[in-house]
Amino acid sequence: MRRLSRNKDFILKIEEISHQSIADCYQCGRCTAGCPFAEFMDEPPNRIIRYIQLGLRDDVLKAQSPWFCAACLVCETRCPRGVDIPRIMEAVRTVHLRAKEQIIDIDMIDKELLMDTHPLLLMSALYKYSY
Ligand code: SF4
Ligand code: SF4
Numbered sequence: 001m002r003r004l005s006r007n008k009d010f011i012l013k014i015e016e017i018s019h020q021s022i023a024d025c026y027q028c029g030r031c032t033a034g035c036p037f038a039e040f041m042d043e044p045p046n047r048i049i050r051y052i053q054l055g056l057r058d059d060v061l062k063a064q065s066p067w068f069c070a071a072c073l074v075c076e077t078r079c080p081r082g083v084d085i086p087r088i089m090e091a092v093r094t095v096h097l098r099a100k101e102q103i104i105d106i107d108m109i110d111k112e113l114l115m116d117t118h119p120l121l122l123m124s125a126l127y128k129y130s131y
Contacts, residue, residue: 006055014052017091024081025049031075031085041065045075045085052088066092 015022025046032044043051043063051059069089076084106114106126114122 007057008055010057010060011052011055013095014088014091017094018084018087020084020088020091022049022052022088025053025079025083026081028080030078030080031083034074034078036072036074037068037070041068045069045089048092049083049085049088052092060092061096063092065089066096 011022014020027046027050029044029046031049032038032046035041035045038044041064043059043065045065048060048063048065051063066089069086071086071090073086076082076086079085
C-alpha cells in the first residue's frame with residue numbers, strides 16, 4: 001500500500017498564492033464534469049485539488065493538467081463550494097515558475113513555426129510555460 005506523506009507547507013503555499021481554502025472542496029466532481037479541457041488532462045481538476053488536500057506535492061507538480069487549464073472559469077461557476085479552481089491551477093504553475101523550471105525552451109521551437117504563430121498566442125504560451 002502506498003504510504004502518504006502529507007506536505008503541509010505545500011498546502012499552505014498553494015493557499016497563500018491562490019487565496020483559496022483547499023479544505024472547502026468536498027470532491028463532488030462538478031468541476032471536472034464541466035471542464036472543457038478535462039479530456040486532455042492527465043489528472044482531472046478535482047483530483048488535483050484532492051492531491052493538494054493530501055499534501056501530495058510531487059503528484060501535483062508532475063501533473064500536466066495545470067498547464068492545460070485555460071482559466072475559462074467553467075469549473076468555478078459550477079462549484080457548489082465556491083472554490084476558484086483556476087486560481088489554484090495558477091498557484092501550481094507559480095510554484096513551478098518560482099522553482100525556475102523551464103517547460104518550453106524558445107530556442108528549441110522551429111523558426112518557421114514561430115513565424116507563423118500569432119504573437120498573442122506566443123506571449124500567452126511563454127508566460128505560462130517558461131520563466
Ligand atoms: S466542484 Fe468544487 S467542491 Fe466539487 S470537486 Fe470541484 S472544487 Fe471540489
Ligand atoms: S478553468 Fe481550467 S480547470 Fe476550470 S474548467 Fe476551465 S480549463 Fe477546466
